[in-house]
Amino acid sequence: MVVYELTDSEIDRIFQALADATRRDIVSRVLTAGHSVTALAEHYDMSFAAVQKHVQVLERALLVTKERHGREQLVNSRIDTIGRAATLLQAYEQIWAQRALRIDDILAEDTLKEQS
Amino acid sequence: MVVYELTDSEIDRIFQALADATRRDIVSRVLTAGHSVTALAEHYDMSFAAVQKHVQVLERALLVTKERHGREQLVNSRIDTIGRAATLLQAYEQIWAQRALRIDDILAEDTLKEQS
DNA sequence: ATAACGTACAACCAAATGGTTGTATATGAA
DNA sequence: TTCATATACAACCATTTGGTTGTACGTTAT
Structure with a gap:
């Protein structure tokens, strides 16, 4: 497996993709088994096209793959x-x-901090 | 310290905040020491107001605190x-x-069945 | 007292985001 | 072949995002 450093925009896309509850739910679901786009779409109160777009965002963020079957x-x-x-x-x-x-930081924090 | 579950929108805000290279850089800088907003702004090729907005996004995402001094x-x-x-x-x-x-278990079960 | 500094925030703008509906296309089933 | 299914994608729309400039205000220094 080839491992290379992620670029800034790749990291942007990853966190951007994770910044949506529906997409995080999709990620959760496909962790345990592959799902068709239609199967995924059944779980959400939005159009199929919307779910398909979410999958596309996840795919571009390299968080999921799509395999035609x-x-x-x-x-x-x-x-x-x-x-x-x-x-x-x-x-x-x-x-x-x-x-x-x-150590000096710890001492400084002790002096400055009043909250816990 | 009070620990409670993060809500979906809190998680949204966290990942959304991390989905920007400037904001990730700010996070990196303040990990090792506190910085004033002006000190932070000096590092970026954008207006002070833009940097201040980034800090605000990080603050709302609970990724940084601001302490007046x-x-x-x-x-x-x-x-x-x-x-x-x-x-x-x-x-x-x-x-x-x-x-x-x-999957390993399933394979192991298959092996056991074959053995018996 | 006045000037400079550090911050906050409003108003504005272009681009991106997250949704919609409608249409097209490829595959599988009858 | 014909029909239903699964997916893709364009066009559209409202809202959010990431930037700008300008203004205001409290704090520090002169």
């Missing part, structure tokens, strides 16, 4: 992309944790 | 929110992993 298009998750996004957020946590390790 | 407003990261988002994505990875385990 007869006249159906099977939507499957791309767990690698979800993993990349997770790693990105964990990197933020790492950077923050390293800051916390700096 | 004289005439400056210190922007700091809310690592808990970043952690929640990370956890959410890890949950997706978990669900996917369990699916993979189920």
Whole structure:
């Protein structure tokens, strides 16, 4: 498998795609099994075309793949992309944790903080 | 610290906020130390007002806090929110992993049947 | 007291987003 | 062949987004 760094616009598209409850629900559903677009659309109170557009957004964000199977298009998750996004957020946590390790920062925070 | 479940629209706002390279850069910068809005704005090729709006989006997404300090407003990261988002994505990875385990189980069952 | 600084916010604009309906096309079933 | 199904996509629309400029206001420095 080829692993390359995500570009800014790829990351934009990933988070943009995840910023919608319907699309997150679609991602959830296809995590456990492939679903046709029609099967997915049955769960939402919107037109088929709208759901199809959501799938397209997810596909362009590399969060799902579509695999034609007869006249159906099977939507499957791309767990690698979800993993990349997770790693990105964990990197933020790492950077923050390293800051916390700096002793002078801890002392400064103790002095400044009144809330808990 | 009070921990409660994130609502759909809170999650929407978090990922929406992260879906912009400028805002992700702001998040990165404030991870290691608080920055005034003006200090942040110096790094970007856009108006101060635009940067201020980005900070506002991050604040509404609970990704940063603003703390007034004289005439400056210190922007700091809310690592808990970043952690929640990370956890959410890890949950997706978990669900996917369990699916993979189920497939392993099925294969194992087949093997057992063959053996008996 | 006055000037400069840091921030906030309104009004405006172009482009993107999230939905709709309608139409076209390919595949599978009868 | 004909009909129903699954998908694709264009055109349209209202709202949101990401930027701008201009103005106002509290705080600090001179």
